[in-house]
Structure formats: C-alpha cells, structure tokens
Amino acid sequence: MRVAIAGAGAVGRSIAGELLENGHEVLLIDKTPSAISVERVPQAEWLLADACEITSLDEAALERCHVVIAATGDDKVNLVVSLLGKTEYGVPRVVARVNNPKNEWLFNESWGVDVAVSTPRLMSALVEEAVSVGDLVRLLRFSQGDANLVELTLPPEAALAGTRVGEVVWPEDTALVTIIRGNRVLAPDPEDALEAGDELLFVAAPAREEQLEELLSVRAPEDSV
16 A cells, blocks of 8 residues: 655654555655654655645656545644645545644544544543543544544443444444453444453544443433334
C-alpha cells in the first residue's frame, strides 16, 4: 500500500516509521527545509513541497496513493490537503489530524476526510476509558458513515452479565466489534456469555449511543434480552 503523509514533523515521522515496519510504501511531504530529515526515516521517500499546491501533489503522484494522511500542526492545511486528495486525486482513504478540538466539526466528508483523529480528544478518551466503568466512552469518530468507535467496561452489577451475546437485542446501527477480557481479545460469538469487567468495543451511530449505554447499564430495559 502506498501512503502519502503531509507533514514531516514528529507525528508524521512516527506514523511513517510504523507504516514502513508493516511493509508499506511511504512518501513524506513538507514545505519546510529543516523538516526534511531523510536520515530519521531513510526508508521513506521525501518531497520538499507545499502539500496545499496542486503542482506539488502532481509531483507526489497522489493519484497512485491508497491513503493520504494530513498530519501537519495546522488544521487549515490538513483540511486543504484532505479535500484535494479526495476530490482532485480520488484517494480512497483520507485520514486527517485535528489539532484544535474546536475545529473537529469541520473534519468530515465535505472536506474529503474519512477518518478524523483528534489528539486532545483521544487522550481524554483514553483517560476516561482507564477510569470509567459502566460509562460509554467515545474513542474515535469515523466521518464516513457517521459512526463512532465507543467503549464500555461492563460493571459487576450489570444486568447483562452472564447473558449470551446472541441473546442481546443490540440497538439498530450498532455492532459489537470485540470483547477484551483480561489479556484476551475475543471476536464476539453468539454463544459467548458477557462477563463483568469485559471491555466492549462497538461501532455505533451517534444517535444510538444513549440506547447502548442504557442497555448495558445496571438497570436493563425490558426488551434487552
């Protein structure tokens, strides 16, 4: 898979390193000469150019990329790169970094963004996830399809503890993705019984999050099983 990363700062270089280790081709683009540190990620391709310019993206052959990652420290730049990548070059997957949480509402399909990653929101979500039991925590927002990755740790007194996955009537537009139980990661099976302490990860429509949290709460709705 070929990936172009706009922004060769610490974030962009770290992403590039991970992708290269997984066997992908990576092109790092930055307009600041001091950011072009080939020795730090020698396996990547490097391009000194402004990723907001069509001529630069032509030189980068963006049409050959499977993924574009807008990882600069400027939200305006990330939005422009995302929009150009999607509309001008038809890149299948566009991931954008959100630096200011106040701008998060802009990072959607209208600007060509498939997945928006807000570092401040993600850090706060991880803190909540570590200390919250029985509360729904939003981990990631998917712009495409209007869905979120959410997590809930089943409390000991949850009414659904002991209920088989296949017996639960989950809210519409909600999918149980995985169950983390201790050191194990389980693919949900209809015959698996939920246990107190299970960390449940869902992809859910925002409008269904309240229903999901109510379903998994201590007081189970009458139609939950």
